Amino acid sequence: MSFYDNLLRVLPSVKDPEKVPSTRQKLLWTLIILVIYFLLGTVSLIGLDPQRTATLGFYQTILASDMGTIITLGIGPIVLASIILQLLAGVKILNFDFSNPADRAKFTGSQKLLTIVLSLVQAVIYVKFNLLVPLPGMFWLVVLQVFFGAIIVMYLDEVVTKYGIGSGIGLFIAAGVCQTIIWRIFSFPIASQGYTGGLLFQGISLIASGATTELLSSVLLPIIFTIAVFLLVVYVESVHVNIPLTVGRSGMGANFPVKLMYVSNMPVILATTLFANVSLFAMVLKNTAVANVLIPISNFLTAPYELLQNIILGVATGGMILQALGYTVVFVIICVIFGKFWVEVGGQGSENIASQLQSSGMSIPGFRRDERVLVNVLNRYIPTIVTLGSIVVALLAVLADITGAIGTGTGILLTVGIIYRFYEQLAKDQLFESGNFLKQMLGK
Secondary structure, X not given: OOHHHHHHHHOOOOOOOXXXXXXXXXXXXXXXXXXXXXXXXXXXXXXXXXXXXXXXXXXXXHOOOOOOEOOOOOOHHHHHHHHHHHHHHHOOOOOOOOOXXXXXXXXXXXXXXXXXXXXXXXXXXXXXXXXXXXXXXXXHHHHHHHHHHHHHHHHHHHHHHHHOOOOHHHHHHHHHHHHHHXXXXXXXXXXXXXXXXXXXXXXXXXXXXXXXXXXXXXXHHHHHHHHHHHHHHHHHHHOEEEEEEXXXXXXXXXXXXEEOOOOOOXXXXXXXXXXXXXHHHHHHOOOOOOHHHHHHXXXXXXXXXXXXXXXXXXXXXXXXXHHHHHHHHHHHHHHHHHHHHHHHHOOOOXXXXXXXXXXXXXXXXXXXXXXXHHXXXXXXXXXXXXXXXXXXXXXXXXXXXXXXOOOOHHHHHHHHHHHHHHHHHHHHHHHHXXXXXXXXXHHO
8 A cells, every 4th residue: 555545544534424314413413513613703813913804705605714713714725625636637647436436535535635735725825925914923823723724624524424414515605605695684784884784774775865776786686686596596406307217127117317407516616616716816926927817817707796787877898798708608618627527526427327226226118237228328318417507507606696696696506506405415314214214114
């Protein structure tokens, strides 16, 4: 065994459950981790000058981070590590056979190791380039706090994956977006700081002043499109194609549903995180020669937030519209690439699904019972669905950003998708437990 394999083996990891946790236990673990995450977001870093802490705006929501606290880096290092390894595997610099459990375990270990390295690197970058400004003599103390905070988040994600519902990445994003939406709508005005309050109080003020156009563009449209995006994503989540199957020798009929959102929302998470890191490096290298290249790229890769409101108010320019079109094309292409990688990494490709169906005694009516036949039939559906699903999820994200939906369009899209996945997982777990209970009753 190589040194690298030994290194991966000694990395601490969360112990796998001895038996599948019950639905109640999964809910309890998910709630506990969520509470811990919110508490970490209230713990300020020691030795930091809070008055000079930078904010990353929209990217803090997507990265589930809170600048100046223990969760300053959020899920950024985890997702960036996944992106880097997927790219290296995609161009065959690293060879992983994702149909092989050993290789998939090695990929997971490599991602954890790279996450640790990136956490340290990003912690140094944040402090070195004054996104976080330490008090005199506190440089390394702040760096270590940010670093260990990122490691804690990594293991919280692992706990949710093994003992909770869904993944920690999705849970933290959804929680952050929900918090943002509630604050954006219902927060009270703070006169001493010149804060006019959430949309509710802004709407009351605009009605009193008779500013109808601003009321429509700044208050009503964000709320309307937030609801519209929610309903649209729920509808798209329900679109699927059924592949007919037979079970065992009895030939009992069944269906294997291939959803339009087969890739879930992971392509958007990965693409948005990639764009966030480009913007981050453009920000920290703004006084260097590299910035001359990164800053234009960063500006181009900025989502066209509230473009519709600008059009209504008559302040949108041709440059804004062209930038929005260019961003949309690039974003869709990147999402399709990540969608294809994610399906292979997650073991959702045709070969993996065919193997699972074959081992479950399922076959396609009218075809002989052969795994290769299953692969050929699934290849008619899954690659096309992956591409279409990645395009749809990317376009939904861009559309929602253009309309200025509360919590950002991408945030709303991710949150609705994540909550929908939680619901599906809960339904499956309850069905599984009901089936086991029925078997026990019949056995008795």
